[in-house]
Amino acid sequence: MRISVVGGGYVGLVSAACFAQLGHSVDLIEIDEGKVEAINAGKPPIYEKGLGELLSKHVGVSLCAGAGYHRVWDTDISFICVGTPPGPDGSADLSMVEEASRSLGESLQEGGGYHVIVVKSTVPPGTTERLVMPTVIRHSGGAGERIGFAMNPEFLREGLAVQDFMNPDRIVVGSSDPKAGDIVESVYAGLNAPVLRVGLSAAEMIKYASNAMLATKISFSNEMGNICKRLGVDVYEVMKGVGMDHRISPHFLNAGAGFGGSCFPKDVTAMIRLGERLGEDPVLLKSVIEVNERQPLRLVELMEKRTGPLAGREVAVLGLAFKNDTDDVRDSRAVPVIEELLRRGARVRAYDPLAAANMQRIVPDIEYCDNAAGALRGADGCLIMTEWPEFSRLDEEFGLMRSRVIIEGRKILSCEGAEGICW
Structure with missing residues (x-):
């Protein structure tokens, strides 16, 4: 299958390299010329274990990077993998998602067959349906009837992203119609993982809820650790016993200085802001962030x-x-x-x-x-x-x-x- 990946950042570059490893032909669209040059030279602009080897193997063969959208119409499926950084109030900034949607719509005016646009960026529930779909259709020059839409969240751990992509716990596919979902699912053929088919907003929410759950486990462990320290109790012994309960599992129970990175802090905060806009008071998630800010x-x-x-x-x-x-x-x-x-x-x-x-x-x-x-x-x-x-x-x-x-x-x-x- 011919695939376009929009965004050469962490998620986009890893996804593009792994799609090539799965046997697809991949065009990576990245506006940063320095990144494009590095990628086409087989040199990843970020450090990620195993990524350099994949680029060396596939660049110039089944993977190439460029700044333009001119070849999108000739591909079967496009993945939006651009950033969604926090805005001034902590909610997700979707400007790059909107820009990618506009450019994809314009590129599909040129013709071609049925094309699926997939959001892989982490976005608030409702984004694909209320922002991506209308933006693409508005700029596609009447090509909307031959465009399908899907949401396919990523669950990649930095440092282990290639391993996680090739050996996923699950593949979540939300789609606007069964045909679009079938095409997204077929992209992952050959991977041994259960596929969960859901609606667009459910797929978006699964990503947010997953990150919020993991962040909550970390802050919970840190709060227990703070209490254990005052008691003179080894929190690692405590959490080993807690993690042996199959309902809890031992993962993400290591007490320490808190969580960071590109996902947990911004995604939990974005979920808080979304809840507040809906009239809810996400007190648990607010506490997760409060513990994490205080801990270091x-x-x-x-x-x-x-x-x-x-x-x-x-x-x-x-x-x-x-x-x-x-x-x-x-x-x-x-x-x-x-x-x-x-x-x-x-x-x-x-x-x-x-x-x-x-x-x-x-x-x-x-x-x-x-x-x-x-x-x-x-x-x-x-x-x-x-x-x-x-x-x-x-x-x-x-x-x-x-x-x-x-x-x-x-x-x-x-x-x-x-x-x-x-x-």
Whole structure:
């Protein structure tokens, strides 16, 4: 099948490469010329395990990137994979989805057969039906009768996105009509996963509800961890027992500094705003965000209890990405921690195996080191913010510190003397 993918960001690029791996011919549409050049050279502009190998294998064979929509009419199906960042009030900004819909509609004026437009971007329920469909049809020059619509949410974990795409828990397909849904389902032929066929709005809601549920588990675990710490109880032992209940499962029960990344914070907030517009008060989701905002600041408070006032002290921050195996720093819990350290007058040295360059664009006024030892040398304290495996092997490096005060935001260290944020 011939596929167009609109958007060469995280979801779009991974999807395009994996569709090519499934045997399809893929045109990737991306307006950033630098990204287009990198992709066509087989070099992913983001770090994602296994993505580089897929691009090397398929670029120039069954995958190519370009800035124009001129070849869309000659493809069978188009996936909208553009960003939906938070607007000023926290609700989803759908301007890029609307722009992609307009461009797709205009491109389909040229002719061709039946074409399916699929929204893969995370959008509020009702977006495909009330924004995408009318926008495409309005700009298609009367071609609306040969255009089908579907919503096919993604469930990709950064760092494991290729694996998740090729081995999904489920494939959710919402469609405007059975024919459109059948075509979307056929794109995934060869993958061993249950397919759930639902309505358009239900598919959109499944994505939001899934992210909200996972974020809720994390904030719940962190709140239990805070209580356990005061009791002198090991929260990891507690959550191991809780997770053995098949109704709960052990996943996303690791207490720590909170959640970040490109999805959970913005999607939970967008769900709160949607509920409020509908006349509901999503008190549980508001609490999930409140716990998550408060949690990383506990690290700074623990540090100050151990070291005394932080003004003038040297603090090493190890880990800047919101999780390991990615260079993504969007809503990383390291950001509010560093900002609070600076507010209290500390001097910060930081290290991350992949994410330092991205963090430097957000927080330029700290020292970035080439390795953990450089950040630790002469430090009065250390905060561990990301569970990179290399941090678990640190031991003698902590001897370089002026005072061995080590606070973990993620349970990763095996050395003596480290204190956890809630253990």
